[in-house]
Amino acid sequence: MKRNFQGQAFALLVTAGLIFGSTACSKSERVETETTVENTGTEIKNESEEAYNNFKNWIDEKERDTAYVYDSDRDWTEEISDREEAYNERVAALDKNAKYYDDARRAEIEEMKTRYNTSWQTRRATYASYGKADSLRPVYLTTPEKAEDLNALTPANIRAAYENFVAKVQENKETYTNADWQVVDAMWSDLDDRKNAIQEQLSAKDKYEIGKAKTKYQAMKAASKTGNTAEKVGSNVKEGVKTGAEKTGDAAKEGGSKVGNAASKTGSAIKDTYKKAEDKVDGTKDRK
Structure with a gap:
């Protein structure tokens, strides 16, 4: 009996140890999972911010570079290739993280893309000319x-x-x-x-x-x-000139109308004054 009791006691201790160990492992795994999720979220946020900042800073740098002239020592075909590769790499990083940006950030990114691509088309044509x-x-x-x-x-x-x-x-x-x-x-x-x-x-x-x-x-x-x-220059100001001309035309038309009315009134006044003077002269002649 004593031996059976000792055996049962040992079995209970082993079972308790297993349960405790299992509980401890479960808690440890949960903490580790939560930490992993937290770290992953931080990494994603850092990566998306880095992609945005790299793109924005690069765009700002290229937009400041406005003084470019022909240099026979530069490979202009390579300049085009390098520039487009650098842009595409940064856009790919943005696209990878697009779901982590809010609507305002996405709109800002699209605006920067549009602005850059518009100016790049002109510069690319210039580089292509240099490359000839x-x-x-x-x-x-x-x-x-x-x-x-x-x-x-x-x-x-x-x-x-x-x-x-x-x-x-x-x-x-x-x-x-x-x-x-x-x-x-x-x-x-x-x-x-x-x-x-x-x-x-x-x-x-x-x-x-x-x-x-x-x-x-x-x-x-x-x-x-x-x-x-x-x-x-003519192409750049064409619409402005057209709009300005239309406004000027309207203003001139309105001004002309006012001037015309004023001139008409002035003419009538002069005519009346002249008639009075003529009548006065005729009256003087009659008295003589």
């Missing part, structure tokens, strides 16, 4: 393709290079954008630099003909760039 330089140089400067300098231009052929350059500009100037003119003008400067380097070896006739080519080029550039600028 490599293909234009041998055509305009009559040098070998991918030549790193203009040493192929000598006292014997540089006059012909000037004349060819001016002919190409004459042929294409109507299609040039302001960005195209930056590329063309940079090539022209390179041509001038090469000419200056061999100036002493040129004949008087060559110098004279090059001078004529330079005058013609400058005239074409001034006329075309002025036209491009005027066209751009």
